[in-house]
Amino acid sequence: MAFANLLELVGGMGRFQVVSVLLLSLPILMMASHNLLQNFTAATSPHRCLLAWEANATGSEVQDLLKVWVPRGDRCRRFVSPQWWLLEPNASAPNGSAPATEPCRDGWAYDRSVFTSTIITEWDLVCSSRGLKELAQSLYMAGVLLGGIVFGGLSDRFGRRSLLTWCYLQLGAMGTFSSFSPTFTTYCLFRFLTGMAFSGIVLNSVSLSLEWMPTRTRALVGTFMGYWYTVGQFLLAGIAYAVPDWRRLQLTVSLPFFCFFIYSWWLTESARWLVMAGKSQQALRELQKVARINGKKEEGRKLDLDALKSHMEKEMASSGSHHTVLDLVRTPVVRRISCCLSVVWFSTSFAYYGLAMDLQTFDANIYVIQLIFGAVDIPAKLISIITITFVGRRFTQIVTLTVAGVAILANILVPRDLQLLRTAMAVLGKGCLAASFNCVILYTGELYPTVIRQTGLGLGNTMARLGSIVAPLVKMAGEAFPTAPFVIYGAAPVASGLVAVFLPETREKALPETVEEVEGRFHFQRDEAQELQVPLQPQSPPNPPCPPHSLDGPRSPREKEKEQQKNQEWAWGLGAPSPSS
Secondary structure, eight states, rough: OOOOOOOOOOOOOOOHHHHHHHHHHHHHHHHHHHHHHHHHTOOOOOOOEEEGGGSOHHHHHHHHHHHHHSSSOSEEEEESSSOOOGGSOOOTTTSSOOOOOESSSSSSOOOSSSSSBOOHHHHTOOOTTHHHHHHHHHHHHHHHHHHHHHHHHHHHHHHHHHHHHHHHHHHHHHHHHHHHHHSSSHHHHHHHHHHHHHHHHHHHHHHHHTTSOOGGHHHHHHHHHHHHHHHHHHHHHHHHOOOHHHHHHHHHHTHHHHHHHHHHHGGGOOHHHHTTTTTTHHHHHHHHHHHHHHHHHHHHHOOOOOHHHHHHHHHHHHHHHHOOOGTTTTTTHHHHHHHHHHHHHHHHHHHHHHHTTTOOOOOGHHHHHHHHHTHHHHHHHHHHHHHHTTTTTHHHHHHHHHHHHHHHGGGGSSSOHHHHHHHHHHHHHHHHHHHHHHHHOOOOOOOOSGGHHHHHHHHHHHHHHHHHHHHHHGGGGGGGGGGGGHHHHHHHHHHHHGGGSSSOOOOTOOOOOSHHHHHHHHHGGGHHHHHHHOSSSSSSSSSOOOOOOGGGOOOOHHHHHHHHHHHHHHHHTTOOOOOOO
């Protein structure tokens, strides 16, 4: 009997599951505040060269002296000597040549009407140092990548809840330290460690919630938790508007994680993991606790270690096989799936963060743009769920990526004065990329077999994080070629949409369990007409499996079931339709 049956025995989707999902979802509400935080803490304000004598001059004197010292429209240079002729109407340069300029010597003056303080104004990350802004975001995303590798492996060793509790504490502490950073270097270090904790929270929250959920509610719970991140984007816009100082904003979005750390001790460790780790007695106690909370106290009392092991027999048997990351490229069909999904994951994340982390490009109110970019995820995910369910995964993946890329590329041709149209095209692209994310997570889980499903998801997560690391760095190309970032951000989804054509469809197909099953099932999708051909007479195998002789002893029901399954797989290999076709 499967562990899913055991969950139904102790209450199914009961009070315990509902409360656990809510407690795990609250931190996700604050996750967008860290992922997209630099839209506000690293916002670039209008600036010019600061002059040393400004503090002693009156308002009218400052305006006149700025004309003779600061070139009009130049934010990074000033005149070597005062150009007094600029004060005269219709004046021209005395020599007929442009006056000499030099970099700002005394720092910069910033417009603080919108943001009172940012890391840009704090450490003068402008002009020759403007690339450090993108570097800070890339280092944060590098932490997210490393956190997925480190905390994903540690959770299999020490448990989901233990690592989740630690990550809550780490994110709260590192986020708080970031708000008190004395230098830009220490700020980047603390943001890197914050990104690691972010990844650990996401991975362990999903695992802990789904491993306590009945099979029929997993998709619903996963979608429900995903929408908390969407709502978090609205919350970020409101908090950033209320707290325009970057240090106070950083502190505001970090302190709640200390509360999450405190109540996380109430969370229950995954009984699946406890059994796999050889802690069956503790798993039994946790199941009895869940039964008591769900109003199934009598059923919980009836559970014992023998009943637990009988329910977990399938999980324990599957854990005995050893698979490595090499299984993702060892066989032809799985290798094709891995290559195509890697491109899809990378380009989706690359273009998504290229748009989501560049809100100031649209020359509109940054708070309104943040609200719109968050709101578009709601209908985008709903539409994607409909097409995924009734049309197919491959169709949804191809269309969302292609439309997203075309919308981004089309923005290159839209004049900058048509801000409404430019914003609408960007919102369309961002919505399609959110729908692509929604699809590829489900698609990846269905394409890989159970024995390497987590490994495949880990590969996808790694490629997505690489995309999010590269995305901010591409913006640097915009200094020399303004349209280059949009060309790259748009071309990547279009190319990956074409790559997705080579992925097999998984709609209405049972989840594969082994690599061999994937190879046998999806190999014949290359020729669907052949897949529909059923031989008129059953063909016998050239070397049919021989039944065990009497010397082998009587066969158990499990051995009979394995032999029958082996014969069926052999028959499907000859072209007969499988039950999942």
